[in-house]
Amino acid sequence: MSGYRIELLTVGSEFFCPAEQPILKAMMQLGVKGIPSGCHGGGCGVCKIRVVEGQVRADSMSRAKISEAEERDNIYLACRALPLSPLTIEPLERLDRPLRKYGLI
Amino acid sequence: MGVMRIGHVNLRVMDMDAALRHYRDVLGLLVQGSDDSGAFYLKGWDEWDKYSVMLSPSDRAGMNHVAYKVEYDSDLDLFKDRLAEHGVDALLEPASHLPFCGRSLRFSLPSGHEMYLYADKERVGKAVGDQNPDPWPDGLKGAGAHWLDHVALQCPFDPEKGVNTVADNCRLLREALGFYLSEQVLVGPDADIQAVAFLFRTSTPHDIAFLPAPTCGIHHASFFLDGWSDVLKAADVMAKNRVKIDVTPTRHGITRGETIYFFDPSGNRNETFAGLGYLAQPDMPPITWTEENLWRGIFYHTGEAHDSFTSVYT
Ligand code: FES
Numbered sequence: 001m002s003g004y005r006i007e008l009l010t011v012g013s014e015f016f017c018p019a020e021q022p023i024l025k026a027m028m029q030l031g032v033k034g035i036p037s038g039c040h041g042g043g044c045g046v047c048k049i050r051v052v053e054g055q056v057r058a059d060s061m062s063r064a065k066i067s068e069a070e071e072r073d074n075i076y077l078a079c080r081a082l083p084l085s086p087l088t089i090e091p092l093e094r095l096d097r098p099l100r101k102y103g104l105i
Numbered sequence: 106m107g108v109m110r111i112g113h114v115n116l117r118v119m120d121m122d123a124a125l126r127h128y129r130d131v132l133g134l135l136v137q138g139s140d141d142s143g144a145f146y147l148k149g150w151d152e153w154d155k156y157s158v159m160l161s162p163s164d165r166a167g168m169n170h171v172a173y174k175v176e177y178d179s180d181l182d183l184f185k186d187r188l189a190e191h192g193v194d195a196l197l198e199p200a201s202h203l204p205f206c207g208r209s210l211r212f213s214l215p216s217g218h219e220m221y222l223y224a225d226k227e228r229v230g231k232a233v234g235d236q237n238p239d240p241w242p243d244g245l246k247g248a249g250a251h252w253l254d255h256v257a258l259q260c261p262f263d264p265e266k267g268v269n270t271v272a273d274n275c276r277l278l279r280e281a282l283g284f285y286l287s288e289q290v291l292v293g294p295d296a297d298i299q300a301v302a303f304l305f306r307t308s309t310p311h312d313i314a315f316l317p318a319p320t321c322g323i324h325h326a327s328f329f330l331d332g333w334s335d336v337l338k339a340a341d342v343m344a345k346n347r348v349k350i351d352v353t354p355t356r357h358g359i360t361r362g363e364t365i366y367f368f369d370p371s372g373n374r375n376e377t378f379a380g381l382g383y384l385a386q387p388d389m390p391p392i393t394w395t396e397e398n399l400w401r402g403i404f405y406h407t408g409e410a411h412d413s414f415t416s417v418y419t
């Protein structure tokens with residue numbers, strides 16, 4: 001199977017992503033932690049990453065979550081980004097929730 | 106007179122072909138047509154009005170508006186006045202402003218969501234007809250959802266800054282639109298902050314739910330199934346179609362509903378919901394869940410917090 005190594009900065013882990021698979025999906029299937037996982041549809045924005053090194057191709061991402069400026073700045077939603085080369089990426093959203101003051105929020 | 110039920114939800118989708126495959130082939134809704142703007146209209150087989158889901162092409166996910174159906178056209182004038190008494194400026198829109206509908210009343214909830222009331226919508230009938238009908242039609246796809254059951258909305262909530270639009274919405278719907286409170290969650294040191302509110306107009310536990318959130322959005326749109334075995338089959342259909350499931354089949358404590366949470370291809374959360382829970386009536390004492398037990402209320406079996414429940418929405 002063709003694919004690429006993905007290096008996750010800040011958490012310091014690495015995983016293999018098949019060429020035709022979104023980065024987030026590959027990460028989840030391998031049980032790797034590092035990027036928050038949400039809707040897997042490019043709508044909710046929790047899986048935001050910066051591609052520090054390498055090339056990706058992205059499917060539709062919500063403009064409410066990734067601005068044009070962010071896109072120019074190599075910021076993507078990991079659930080919509082497919083690798084075109086080995087990648088070094090940085091998760092931009094927190095995995096751990098800040099303390100819930102009111103049970104839900 | 107008064108509000109009868111949820112009429113439709115208008116969702117934004119980023120890829121219409123993928124959205125149609127989801128709402129038609131996975132949920133099993135029936136496509137009723139499209140318009141020049143590229144929007145598609147769908148209904149459940151058991152619904153008689155032309156559509157309960159309107160999908161609009163967009164560069165983002167989320168909800169444009171939700172609409173509730175009232176019994177009489179004159180109710181719209183009455184509710185316009187009642188909303189004004191509560192400081193909400195509602196606009197009467199002409200027929201066809203809401204596609205395939207008569208005139209409508211448009212306003213914003215305190216949470217920022219756009220809501221409509223309308224009395225008339227083009228009627229197409231149930232898939233089984235209304236003469237000596239069979240209990241279900243042939244050729245249903247996927248989960249074969251009966252109808253759009255309710256929406257749950259994410260409402261700005263920050264009590265320290267004096268913001269609680271869950272409570273504001275709840276008060277407005279009860280006082281101006283005649284909704285009843287079925288269940289609520291009270292939080293905070295004095296257990297007096299309403300963080301969750303479930304309201305109804307039908308005889309089911311909820312026709313709308315308000316949840317606390319950092320920003321305005323939609324938590325989910327929910328579709329009705331008959332029972333637990335239909336819920337399990339719906340999950341099989343989702344797995345077959347590689348739908349992203351958020352929460353596998355389980356039971357809510359609140360409403361007693363049997364549920365699956367999952368996402369459409371643009372990331373909007375859906376629910377398939379079975380079991381009518383209990384008979385909701387105007388004189389039923391509202392049920393209160395406390396802060397320590399609120400996750401038991403949300404996911405009855407585990408009783409544990411589920412991270413994506415509050416942080417993931419569109
Ligand atoms: S998981 Fe929701 S946008 Fe990626």
Ligand SMILES: [Fe+2]
Pocket residue numbers: 255257325327376378
């Ligand atoms: Fe629900």
